[in-house]
Amino acid sequence: MNGAQALLKTLADAGIEVCFTNPGTSEMHFVAALDSEPRMRAVLALFEGVATGAADGYARMADKPAATLLHLGCGLGNGLANLHNARKGKVPVVNIVGDHATYHTQYDAQLQSDIETVARNVSPGFVRTAQSTAALCQDAADAIAAARGLPGQVATLVLPADVSWGEGGQPCPPPALPAPTAASDEAVQALAQTLMQAIRAGEKTVLLLGGHALREGALRSAARIAAHSGVQLLAEVFPTRMERGAGLPAVERVAYLAELAGVQLAGARHLVLVDAKSPVSFFAYPGKASDLVPAGCTVHTLCSPAQDAAASLDKLAAALGASATQPPLAPAQRPGRPRGPLTAPKVCKAVGHLLPENAILIDEAITSGLMLGVMTAGCPRHDLITLTGGAIGQGLPNAVGAAIACPNRPVIALIGDGTAMYTLQALWSMARENLHVVSVIFNNASYSVLNVELERVGAEQAGPKAKSQLDLKGPVLNFAQLAQGMGVHAVRASTAEDFCQALEYALAHPGPHLIEALVPESLAGPKRKVLPWLLRALPSLPPQVARALKRKIAP
Ligand SMILES: Cc1ncc(C[n+]2csc(CCOP(=O)(O)OP(=O)(O)O)c2C)c(N)n1
Ligand SMILES: [Mg+2]
Numbered sequence: 315m316n317g318a319q320a321l322l323k324t325l326a327d328a329g330i331e332v333c334f335t336n337p338g339t340s341e342m343h344f345v346a347a348l349d350s351e352p353r354m355r356a357v358l359a360l361f362e363g364v365a366t367g368a369a370d371g372y373a374r375m376a377d378k379p380a381a382t383l384l385h386l387g388c389g390l391g392n393g394l395a396n397l398h399n400a401r402k403g404k405v406p407v408v409n410i411v412g413d414h415a416t417y418h419t420q421y422d423a424q425l426q427s428d429i430e431t432v433a434r435n436v437s438p439g440f441v442r443t444a445q446s447t448a449a450l451c452q453d454a455a456d457a458i459a460a461a462r463g464l465p466g467q468v469a470t471l472v473l474p475a476d477v478s479w480g481e482g483g484q485p486c487p488p489p490a491l492p493a494p495t496a497a498s499d500e501a502v503q504a505l506a507q508t509l510m511q512a513i514r515a516g517e518k519t520v521l522l523l524g525g526h527a528l529r530e531g532a533l534r535s536a537a538r539i540a541a542h543s544g545v546q547l548l549a550e551v552f553p554t555r556m557e558r559g560a561g562l563p564a565v566e567r568v569a570y571l572a573e574l575a576g577v578q579l580a581g582a583r584h585l586v587l588v589d590a591k592s593p594v595s596f597f598a599y600p601g602k603a604s605d606l607v608p609a610g611c612t613v614h615t616l617c618s619p620a621q622d623a624a625a626s627l628d629k630l631a632a633a634l635g636a637s638a639t640q641p642p643l644a645p646a647q648r649p650g651r652p653r654g655p656l657t658a659p660k661v662c663k664a665v666g667h668l669l670p671e672n673a674i675l676i677d678e679a680i681t682s683g684l685m686l687g688v689m690t691a692g693c694p695r696h697d698l699i700t701l702t703g704g705a706i707g708q709g710l711p712n713a714v715g716a717a718i719a720c721p722n723r724p725v726i727a728l729i730g731d732g733t734a735m736y737t738l739q740a741l742w743s744m745a746r747e748n749l750h751v752v753s754v755i756f757n758n759a760s761y762s763v764l765n766v767e768l769e770r771v772g773a774e775q776a777g778p779k780a781k782s783q784l785d786l787k788g789p790v791l792n793f794a795q796l797a798q799g800m801g802v803h804a805v806r807a808s809t810a811e812d813f814c815q816a817l818e819y820a821l822a823h824p825g826p827h828l829i830e831a832l833v834p835e836s837l838a839g840p841k842r843k844v845l846p847w848l849l850r851a852l853p854s855l856p857p858q859v860a861r862a863l864k865r866k867i868a869p
Pocket of ligand 2: 730731732756757758759760761762
């Protein structure tokens, strides 16, 4: 066996079944070896950001990593934004990055660059350059172990061409994965005491759920604790994967806008982190706090991302006497069928009206998705995937990976028009692999959220040059035509009736579809003007009024 063949066998033996590729000359032996390993599916992406985002989406749904195959430092660099999103979401990915043959690097040829430096940013826990064909598969097993540990991470193995083509490859058995451990008895007991005291004293206590705490088992335990003890539940702002819908506990997410998150957390005296990071503002704004933990609030940790969230919550529920409590669950209910001229909230309503059983919902709709949460809260149960690292261009590639991980589940990806243009090539991979993905693109001809941010940061009066940097009107994009050019069935909708019909058709016909929703900006005109004022006023309003306003702006 050559190195590449042994590597593929090692990957497949460890349960890695899919490789999202964008190869070049240095990866040709790996490409050639693909046919020697029938257990490995190879999926071509036409841009590295699609390959890495697909690997991310795949792992979120399969709960195990895919591999990527990338071309030297430049290919890895092209895939970096979505690896960043995977890193922030603690999603396992095994990158295989081809490199020049070891003896070729001294010549500083055209594609020569420092791959490890590029990799370190997104895979700080594991970057290694394989040095010999004989040791390659041990390197791969170490990479897989690093990726699959708790928390999951991006691991990068650099594969020089001569290590790949060299003879004498030795496949390695799959690495042993340590069983995740729950929070210790002592830690749970101590926290239970603190919480009981706090609750007796009437102090507002919040459990902040993130990571694996947003899966069904953990959610149920958390909801038992909440129902029994009166603590409040919040979910982290951008979940990696959240199970929700009718029959599951409904958990409100921390708001994206810091001022709204402030309303949610106001008055909290105890914040308990459950596989979550202490909340901070997405960006800094002049004169506003970055840390969202209110003054006088103590932060506790039930379990870190390296621990078993569900088992830790179970233990806490038991310690509080909540194990038998029946928590309230989201009732089954859907919004009605929207009518009239299409708007972004009506698209969200239509999705809520029609969302099929067991769907995977990907939300990268930016301002157009503000109503998605409420509109789908009572839908049949589904998984929600969100933009974990803020680097846009994640959603369409995620859809490719999610559909490959779960071929029997419909995937609906809601994407902003600006966002869609980062990794639009994902559509081609959807067509080639015949994936059942419905991509909904909100064409509002704008980087709308940045117009909001322009007002919020208090920048000086924006002139025409500034405004044109946030405007996508000249020329207006035609996503239906772009999709058709990549082999994806696509339609445009400008009324709610047309949109509903298109969505029904797409859901009923397996395979990729794109629906281009022609919508006005959700936050425009007077709404956009008053928003910064409202946000600034929130802390001085009575809590009930502030909460009502929060529900109105971002339910
Ligand atoms: C990789 C990356 N580049 C740029 C940005 C900055 N950014 C955030 S939102 C956004 C525009 C989003 O526009 P669109 O998808 O049309 O959504 P809308 O604001 O119109 O709702 C940009 C450019 C980012 N977050 N990530
Ligand atoms: Mg837009």
